Amino acid sequence: MACLWLCTGMAGLTSMPRHGCPKATAMPPSLAITVGSPVMSKTFGWLDVVRIGEELADRHPDVDPLTVRFVDLRRMVEALPGFKEEEGHPVNEKILETIQSYWRGERGDDE
Numbered sequence: 001m002a003c004l005w006l007c008t009g010m011a012g013l014t015s016m017p018r019h020g021c022p023k024a025t026a027m028p029p030s031l032a033i034t035v036g037s038p039v040m041s042k043t044f045g046w047l048d049v050v051r052i053g054e055e056l057a058d059r060h061p062d063v064d065p066l067t068v069r070f071v072d073l074r075r076m077v078e079a080l081p082g083f084k085e086e087e088g089h090p091v092n093e094k095i096l097e098t099i100q101s102y103w104r105g106e107r108g109d110d111e
Contacts, residue, residue, distance in 0.1 A: 045086035053102025065103040070096045
């Protein structure tokens, strides 16, 4: 999970991932509760593409997402702990492409 930092830049005090902000400082744990950090639910479905990308990157660090066929990608996602397909939200090619993109991003492949 990404670490949150406090930035006191032009927009005022905000919580954000640290990406080169010169005024960013580590968020104290007591303030993290006030600001509100993302809470991951125990289950997730096809529309949670960012989380799926993160989970795949964590569980398959040596796999290049672009080498995985969509049939296999679907199986990999369905095998993730906590994954549960939601009724009315079936998977399609666009969702799998988006998951693949986020997975690549987590690995740093798109830089």
